[in-house]
Amino acid sequence: MVESVWNHAEQHTEVEMNKSVNPSESSPRLERSDYKAVWTNLSETVAGAKMHVIGTDREEDLVVSGAQTYEWLRKTVGIRPEDVVLEIGCGVGRVGKELAPHCRRWIGCDVSPHMLRFAAERLRGLSNVELKEINGYNLQTILSDSIDVVYCTIVFMHLESWDRYSYVLEAMRVLRRGGRFYVDNANLCSEGGWKVFEVHRTFPPRQRPPHITECSTPQEIETYLRRAGLHDVRLRADDDFVRAWGRKP
Numbered sequence: 001m002v003e004s005v006w007n008h009a010e011q012h013t014e015v016e017m018n019k020s021v022n023p024s025e026s027s028p029r030l031e032r033s034d035y036k037a038v039w040t041n042l043s044e045t046v047a048g049a050k051m052h053v054i055g056t057d058r059e060e061d062l063v064v065s066g067a068q069t070y071e072w073l074r075k076t077v078g079i080r081p082e083d084v085v086l087e088i089g090c091g092v093g094r095v096g097k098e099l100a101p102h103c104r105r106w107i108g109c110d111v112s113p114h115m116l117r118f119a120a121e122r123l124r125g126l127s128n129v130e131l132k133e134i135n136g137y138n139l140q141t142i143l144s145d146s147i148d149v150v151y152c153t154i155v156f157m158h159l160e161s162w163d164r165y166s167y168v169l170e171a172m173r174v175l176r177r178g179g180r181f182y183v184d185n186a187n188l189c190s191e192g193g194w195k196v197f198e199v200h201r202t203f204p205p206r207q208r209p210p211h212i213t214e215c216s217t218p219q220e221i222e223t224y225l226r227r228a229g230l231h232d233v234r235l236r237a238d239d240d241f242v243r244a245w246g247r248k249p
């Protein structure tokens with residue numbers, strides 16, 4: 001996982017205080033839910049794309065943190081050689097690069113065509129990788145009951161709550177029976193999560209960048225998984241993140 005939620009969010013805040021995602025005063029202001037426009041703008045260059053993934057453009061850092069997230073997935077939902085695995089909001093393939101060698105097929109979905117182009121370059125040597133551009137609200141190009149593991153990491157913090165839940169419902173649709181789902185977000189109830197909340201509160205309301213981190217409470221995430229019908233729902237919230245996982249019955 002990314003070293004700390006604060007590190008992740010602070011880099012975003014710093015970048016945004018210097019450069020607006022809304023390109024000029026005369027351009028129409030982008031809303032948080034204009035995910036495709038917001039994230040396509042943020043990922044025009046490979047350095048910008050990596051910065052907005054984990055707050056650094058150093059490839060070594062991406063590799064180390066990708067391995068940490070893969071380890072979380074291994075410990076929670078488990079990754080088996082026969083699994084078809086799908087990531088919602090895959091970015092530049094930070095996690096895919098570590099995970100794809102351990103599963104049958106890895107499908108990375110993202111709203112930004114730039115992110116997907118950089119992911120394709122980073123994952124060039126892996127033959128079991130598929131990349132798909134999605135609309136930002138659902139997984140409509142993915143067949144129902146076709147996936148063994150769906151996960152979504154450091155993405156919910158950039159989404160509105162309704163869209164978070166829509167992706168949990170979509171994960172339920174595309175998972176096979178017995179398929180596993182994992183999601184995380186910055187935890188509002190943690191010290192780091194609260195610090196992010198306080199700093200982002202200092203943006204004047206009309207100047208809040210559309211992609212800044214919004215934390216979740218553990219109860220919010222648990223509610224989505226239970227309401228969507230996942231079974232064996234488990235939560236970990238002992239650091240600045242809430243991580244939740246469960247199984248499609």
Ligand SMILES: C[S@@+](CC[C@H](N)C(=O)[O-])C[C@H]1O[C@@H](n2cnc3c(N)ncnc32)[C@H](O)[C@@H]1O
Nearest residue numbers: 035039053089090091094110111112115136153
């Ligand atoms: C902070 S990055 C995380 C990337 C990747 N999950 C990782 O852990 O390395 C957030 C990613 O979510 C993507 N994204 C943002 N809104 C999205 C949406 N509504 N649907 C799908 N992807 C989205 C962005 O383009 C970006 O690649």
